[in-house]
Amino acid sequence: MRNIRRFWPLLALLVPLLFLGGCSQDDPAPDDDEPIVPLKLALSWSTYWGGSGGDGATRGNDLAVAPGGDIVVVGETQCPSFFLKNPVADVRQSFSKGFVTRFAAGGREVVSSTRIGSSGRYDWCTGVAIDAAGNALVVGQAGGDGFPLKNPLFSEFDFGDGRECGFLCSIPPQGGGLNFSTLIPQGVATAVAAGADGAIYLATVDNHVLKFSADGGRLLYDYLVSGNAAGTIIAAIAVDGSGRAWITGSADYGFSPLLNPLQPGSGFHGSDVLLARINADGTGLDFSTLLGGAGYDYGIRIALGADGAVFVVGSTNSGDFPVKNAATIGWGGDYDGLLLKVDPAIPRVVYATYVGGDWEDRGTGLAVTPGGEAWVAGLTTSHDLPVTGSYRDRLAGVKDAFIARLSADGSRWEAMSYFGGSQTSNHSEVGADWGNDLCLGTDGTIYMTGETYSSDFPLQDAIDPVYSLPKAFVTAFREKQ
Numbered sequence: 001m002r003n004i005r006r007f008w009p010l011l012a013l014l015v016p017l018l019f020l021g022g023c024s025q026d027d028p029a030p031d032d033d034e035p036i037v038p039l040k041l042a043l044s045w046s047t048y049w050g051g052s053g054g055d056g057a058t059r060g061n062d063l064a065v066a067p068g069g070d071i072v073v074v075g076e077t078q079c080p081s082f083f084l085k086n087p088v089a090d091v092r093q094s095f096s097k098g099f100v101t102r103f104a105a106g107g108r109e110v111v112s113s114t115r116i117g118s119s120g121r122y123d124w125c126t127g128v129a130i131d132a133a134g135n136a137l138v139v140g141q142a143g144g145d146g147f148p149l150k151n152p153l154f155s156e157f158d159f160g161d162g163r164e165c166g167f168l169c170s171i172p173p174q175g176g177g178l179n180f181s182t183l184i185p186q187g188v189a190t191a192v193a194a195g196a197d198g199a200i201y202l203a204t205v206d207n208h209v210l211k212f213s214a215d216g217g218r219l220l221y222d223y224l225v226s227g228n229a230a231g232t233i234i235a236a237i238a239v240d241g242s243g244r245a246w247i248t249g250s251a252d253y254g255f256s257p258l259l260n261p262l263q264p265g266s267g268f269h270g271s272d273v274l275l276a277r278i279n280a281d282g283t284g285l286d287f288s289t290l291l292g293g294a295g296y297d298y299g300i301r302i303a304l305g306a307d308g309a310v311f312v313v314g315s316t317n318s319g320d321f322p323v324k325n326a327a328t329i330g331w332g333g334d335y336d337g338l339l340l341k342v343d344p345a346i347p348r349v350v351y352a353t354y355v356g357g358d359w360e361d362r363g364t365g366l367a368v369t370p371g372g373e374a375w376v377a378g379l380t381t382s383h384d385l386p387v388t389g390s391y392r393d394r395l396a397g398v399k400d401a402f403i404a405r406l407s408a409d410g411s412r413w414e415a416m417s418y419f420g421g422s423q424t425s426n427h428s429e430v431g432a433d434w435g436n437d438l439c440l441g442t443d444g445t446i447y448m449t450g451e452t453y454s455s456d457f458p459l460q461d462a463i464d465p466v467y468s469l470p471k472a473f474v475t476a477f478r479e480k481q
Helices: none
Strands: 040-049 058-065 071-077 097-103 110-116 124-130 136-142 165-171 180-184 189-194 200-204 208-212 219-224 233-239 245-251 272-278 285-291 297-304 310-316 336-343 348-355 361-368 374-380 400-406 413-419 433-440 446-452 471-480
Touching (some): 040 413, 071 136, 097 136, 165 189, 165 200, 200 233, 208 245, 245 310, 272 310, 374 446, 400 446
Parallel strands (some): 058 433, 097 124, 124 189, 233 297
Antiparallel strands (some): 040 471, 071 124, 189 200, 200 208, 208 219, 245 272, 245 297, 361 374, 374 433
């Protein structure tokens, strides 16, 4: 899996938060008399995902839910026997290829499943969004010539300067072909979002934010974020109802401009969480801030609440970040997950909290309920997570995925659970599992994807029950009554 992970560290190190002023622990505590509603997690379904022959690694990087309830998962695979149904192109397996799989609502049937890639060495999918028609908008890296294109805006792959190429494609709900597919010369695409007006927004590893028309036929803008800051990385993107693109990632002291920053004077240590907003015309930033402590802080995922609030999840090894209304006040050492909520109207930090225990923890997945509760996924090696409402209450292997829900005011964990297996044959990663993303269905189901080395990974009604080393997983949780 070494080659598959070449791009992942760039993303999977990203996320914290800080600020001046309103970041103290002096804010009013939540009402102790407020009734706490019990929450218990249960499995709806859970499956390995990959090939049948145990002949190559697969990982799930991102997932999204379509309007009708289908679940679309994207990632990367080295498996020649990867399951195919209604593929978009005849892609021969060599090295790593991207994959896109669409499960029917309920997880009992595969609607379509395809590899996607080129004749070059390495291709993978980094992100997916769903448009109003249910099409899957997929981005990632195109490894070389021969990538499947349809009505492309950009078709030339050879740049001659060593840069790697991104791609954007649209796959219809039943698969079997492409609505459109284009290369992205501005660099490997790290994230994608669908706007309310149907426009498509994506970010690249070279710090471009691009807006395309809904049919992929026009590039509406190309905005370069802090082009002089070599330490800037954009990891995630979201779009508000006014067509403004929010981004998160990480940046160092070279980032500019800072506009209404929440923490003036940050960015003079390793790196800080970047949170910024691009105006609707794509001509510049109208808000930007760095948030961080004395260590390295990274934003990995971003989500927008129904009330306009902005949520960021990621990781930090800063022991001095000023928590606010925090469910977990103390830094556990090593890297901890990090979760923050910002009210951009003021602007102010509503809450900021560590996520984790005394060992390594990373926040990698984020989704927000209509009521403002934040669901978080990630990985942990800690034995002392503040478990509540759990599916599993202890660490099973060397690392586990975790899933958690934070209350709307940020004051308490309403759910926190380990999730993973404990057994692996002939590998050092004994029982290693990690979550890479999660999303919410309209019925409240919580979906998570990632990667597992566990031969006893928790399965239920699995489409793919056969373990091989390692495999992607797709899991659906529900709140148990």
